Amino acid sequence: MADRPATQRPVPPAGSASGGVGKGSLWSELPLAVVLVVLVGLAGVVLGRMYAGSLLTGLVVGAAIGSVLLGVACRRLPSWLVAPLSVLGLAAWTVWSLRLAADRADLPGPLTEVAGEAARNGIPRLLTAMIPVEPTPDTVLVPVVAAWLAGLAAGEVALRAGRVLLGYLPPVLLYAGAVYLVGPNAAPAVRPTLVFVAVAALGLALPGRVRPGGADHVAGLPPKVRAAARIRLAGVSTAGVAVVVALAVLLGPALAARIGDRPVDPRRYVEPPRVDSLDENPLIRISGWALHPEQKLLDVTTRSGGDADQGGDATRIRLAVLSDYDGVTWQVGATYRNAGRILPAPAVAPGSIVEPVRQDITVAGLTGRLLPAVATPREVTGARVAYDPATGTLIHPEGLTPGLRYTVTSAQEQPESNLLAIADVPAGEEVARVLRVADGVPEPLRRLASQLAESGGAPYTRAAAVEQFLAEHYRLVADAPSGHAYPNLAFFLFGPRDAGGQRGTSEQFAAAFAVLGRLTGLPTRVVVGFRPSGDGPVRAGDAYAWPEVLFDELGWVPFDPLPRPDTEPRPVEEGLRPPPEEPPSPAPEPGADPTVSPQASGAPETAAGPGGRSTPVLLVGGAAAGGGLVLLALLVTLLWLRRALSRGRLDRGPPGERVGGAWREVTDALRLAGHPATGDLAATEIAVLARDVLVDARGAGAEPAAVEVAELADLLNRAAFAPGTLTAQQANRAATIAQAYVAGLRATRPWWRRLLWSVHPGPLRRDRADRRRRDARV
Structure with missing residues (x-):
């Protein structure tokens, strides 16, 4: 009698809940889909800690929801059709996100231009943006696209293929990338990480998932094959557990030892925006501007703040701050970071008066990348900028072009003048840069600095002495040659007048003050900018340079060493003349008794008060x-x-x-x-x-x-x-x-x-x- 064939279990039809892979009912897929959305969205929560506001987090969460739920809705379609549909969804969500970010940041221009700019510069600007990062199109594009792709990949692998653990890989990589990108720029993401681990574990524990190689699949095999499959599954599981334990033993102590370490900031590997060679030392442009004073550089309209009758400080527009001097040139030396519309708030000195100044500025003939603004800018609209918080200056990375129009709102600070007389100056490594004096100082400069330092002990007194000396003994002219190296300053200070010495532009006055100030122990820097007379055109003749001194608790205080108009400078020799020596005591006349006082020899006595002392002596003694x-x-x-x-x-x-x-x-x-x-x-x-x-x-x-x-x-x-x-x-x-x-x-x-x-x-x-x-x- 022929052997009867073994009874075989019926094979469920494709697409059924028990036989299909990842193609069950909507309700069976929904819990795991929610888990994937949370995992991808937590990456946006972590990354949003270094962004201003919550827009970035909302856009990433929206990308996670859209990508995962689109995969759930298309679960019964062929896999080759899901990807094109998801790409269309990605394009729609990305365009809407860029438009929303552009509107929030008040960026001008059509959407196509904004999107193209974001696509070209999204990654470098994200890595060079200032913290907190403003959510603009070029800083939200990469996170939104990455979140959508992670959600798409996770949904296809976990929901369609049934590989939940493998489907966790895209969200894990996205989350790790967000943590690395934030680096030390925010507090440790302890709570989001714990939530991430808990939600991931919950997803693995969800019931009802049918996966290839599972228990149901093994049970439908012949006994010998089933036994072999179970042995292989046990071996694979044991090997996996052994690998995990070995990695924990090998890497656990090293990772635990680095818990307290400061994270690496990926921004240090990316070069931030820089000024071009024309702007590296804008001090040399003063002389050229002075020779063409009618050249129009800017158009300025002040809409609020700023009183023009405050000695010029209210309308003083800053272009560049020069902190580094090597004995030859003053250089910018700033580190600019791409910034959004809102700039970081500066620290305000106690007792200072802060006045808002809002100006509309249109570029005319000014070239380079340095962007003029009243100190200290807080908000810029109409132009993409990079900002240096240490100096409070701006650049336009794409370069200035005629017709560029922007609005800048600044917080102009006026320190408490009553505290200047008793204010000290900082010292140490934190201000070594603005105290450094390069080698090769001419000896006459050192002697002059020593003489000026002897006029007063307090820092402000020393600074005022340098300011007064330059304003009283030198002449301001427009045709003086450019140059502020040590030989140029020595000729400006001590050269003969009939040969062109003792005369210069604001370049030489500011540079001489800064060098003499550093020689007397004052932290100084040079600022280049404009001092217009009011609203309207800012011309080349309005450009000038001035020095600033850093005081404890007061910040940088400007000084003006330029001579007053229509004043004749005093001879430099008069200011450098040593004090007259005491005349020698006269020798006694022949025949006179040296033991007899002048009064006893017939000299008239002065009117004496009580006790035989004169009244002036009493007053002086009493005082x-x-x-x-x-x-x-x-x-x-x-x-x-x-x-x-x-x-x-x-x-x-x-x-x-x-x-x-x-x-x-x-x-x-x-x-x-x-x-x-x-x-x-x-x-x-x-x-x-x-x-x-x-x-x-x-x-x-x-x-x-x-x-x-x-x-x-x-x-x-x-x-x-x-x-x-x-x-x-x-x-x-x-x-x-x-x-x-x-x-x-x-x-x-x-x-x-x-x-x-x-x-x-x-x-x-x-x-x-x-x-x-x-x-x-x-």
Whole structure:
């Protein structure tokens, strides 16, 4: 009898819920589709942290919804037809996104031009844009397209092919790319990452999915084949688990050790927009503009702010800021980042008056890339710009063309003039760039700077002395040759007048002020811009340069060393003439008794007051005594305030505040010793700096106090990250370390600096500024 064939399970028809792959009912596909939408949308949430507003996040989430749901709706169509339909959906969503972004950013021009510009420059502008990035067409195009493609790929693999884990790969890559692109420009994305992992796990646990190679497929095979398939599945699963465990063991410690590291910023690998060679040193253009004063460069209309009667500062338009000087040329040296319409808000000095200025500017004959604006610009419409926050200047990356029209709104800051006389200037690495004096300074310049510095000790007094000297002794002319290298400045300052010396344009006045200021210890820079008389044309004759000096808590303050109109300069020799020497005492006449006073020999006596002293002598003596008492009272008051500040820092408050107070005592001591710690240094790095300063000053004998500062830095870090764990004994230890270090560092100073150490008002001012900042944050 013939063997009966084995009973075989019926094969479900193609497309049925039990036999098809990824082609079940809509309700069975919808949960996993929602999971994929959330995974792709979370990439937009992470990337949106470095964008201004929520537009970018909404556009990415919309792309995720559109791409995944379009795949679900087309699940019964052939796969070769889904891709073209999704591309059409991508095109429609992208065009709508670009139009919305262009309208929000108020960008002019037709949509085709805006889209073409975004397609050509989307990636470089995204990597060079200023943080926070404004969602403009060229900064939203790449994220939107990437999100749509990730959703399309994830839907096809996970929903149609049934490979859920493999379908997670596009959202994971998109999410990782968003995290990398943000880098250190936002806080760590801890919550979005946890949500991403949780949603991904939920998607894997969803029931009802039929996948190739699953349990149902194996059950329909003959027993021998089924056993072999199960063995292969077990082997593959075991190998997969082993690979995962091995990777966790090998890479886990390395990844855990890098959790606290600062992420890499991908922007450092991309060159930001730069100025061209014409704008690298715009100071040399002053002389050429002065020779053609009627050339029209701009048209300016001021619509709000700015009073033209404030000495010219309200209408002073800034073109470039020059901070680097190598002894030959002043250069821009700025780092520009592509910016949107809204620019970062600058820090405002305490007590300063901020006045908004809004101007419509049309370019006429001005060339280059530097874009003029009143300092400090806050909003620019009508032109694509790149911005340097350090100098507050703008460039138009595509270059200026006649007819370019834009509107700029600026926050013009006027520092409190009453604080200038007592303001200090910063020192240290953070301002080394604007204090640097290149080698090769002519000796006459050094002597002149020393003489001007002797006229006053306060920084503002020194700056005013340089300003007054240049304004009183030199002549402003339009036909002076260009040049501001050391030989040019030496000829301008000391050359004979009949040979063309002691005369120049604002180029030489500003450059000479900046160099002399740096030689006297002032952080200076040169600014090139325009000073128009009012609304209307800005001509070449309105261009000029001026110097600025950086003061603590006041920012950059402009000075004007140009001579007043219709004034005759004084001879330079008069300003450089040394003070007259005391005349020698006359020799006694022959026959006169040197022991007899002039009054005894018949000279008339002056009118004497009570006690035999003249009235002028009494007045002078009384004024000197009164001034001495006032000075003594001031010194005693400063001494008492300084000691009260130290006692409050070291002896009062909870342990964490006392440790912080001890650390401020150390940083104040470093500043008083001329080695201020910059704000970008960590506590451990400042401790190394403090150790090196003390060791260099005292040698090996300072080793104990220098090394203990590292212990104080550890206590400070503990106070910052675990404030409730510090004890009173640790706070006392911190106070002891600070007192020992301050005493050791103070002992290395000259005797007169040790006398001034305890009455210097700098720590009091900084403590007051810190309190104001804390109150403002609260």
